[in-house]
Amino acid sequence: MTFDASFFVAVSFFIFLALVFKPLKKVLLGALDERAAKIAKDLEDAKRLREEAQKLLADYRLKHKNAMKEAEDIVAQAKSEAERGAKAAQQELDEALKRRTERAIAKIGKAEAQAVQEVREAAVEAAVAASRNLIAAKLDGASRAKLVDSAIADMGKRLN
Numbered sequence: 001m002t003f004d005a006s007f008f009v010a011v012s013f014f015i016f017l018a019l020v021f022k023p024l025k026k027v028l029l030g031a032l033d034e035r036a037a038k039i040a041k042d043l044e045d046a047k048r049l050r051e052e053a054q055k056l057l058a059d060y061r062l063k064h065k066n067a068m069k070e071a072e073d074i075v076a077q078a079k080s081e082a083e084r085g086a087k088a089a090q091q092e093l094d095e096a097l098k099r100r101t102e103r104a105i106a107k108i109g110k111a112e113a114q115a116v117q118e119v120r121e122a123a124v125e126a127a128v129a130a131s132r133n134l135i136a137a138k139l140d141g142a143s144r145a146k147l148v149d150s151a152i153a154d155m156g157k158r159l160n
Contacts, residue, residue, distance in 0.1 A: 139147065 135147075
């Protein structure tokens with residue numbers, strides 16, 4: 001076996017590759033490891049950010065739920081207060097109508113009593129006038145004097 005120059009070139013080339021491959025391998029593997037570490041860190045950051053986002057979403061959903069419940073409570077309370085106000089206003093209106101009705105009934109009763117009194121007074125005046133006319137027509141001078149004396153005597157008894 002003869003060794004020519006190409007054999008030595010090939011052997012030197014393989015030795016060169018072996019010598020260059022070790023440091024190049026360290027550099028390439030180091031770069032790949034750094035890249036893998038960076039990707040792992042990015043994945044971990046993404047996972048952490050996703051968990052934070054889910055937590056925030058859950059918090060906001062809870063806040064939204066609480067806000068909706070509070071809004072419903074406020075609406076229910078407002079309805080309740082409006083109903084109470086309406087009932088109170090209706091009660092006040094009923095009481096005012098009742099008072100007005102009672103005043104109107106009292107006024108009507110008073111007007112009725114006054115009308116009855118006026119009718120009685122008119123009847124008494126008519127009866128007195130008719131009696132006066134009847135007495136004047138039927139009594140003569142002596143009977144009149146006797147009747148006046150009798151009335152004067154009765155007055156003394158009635159006043160005491």
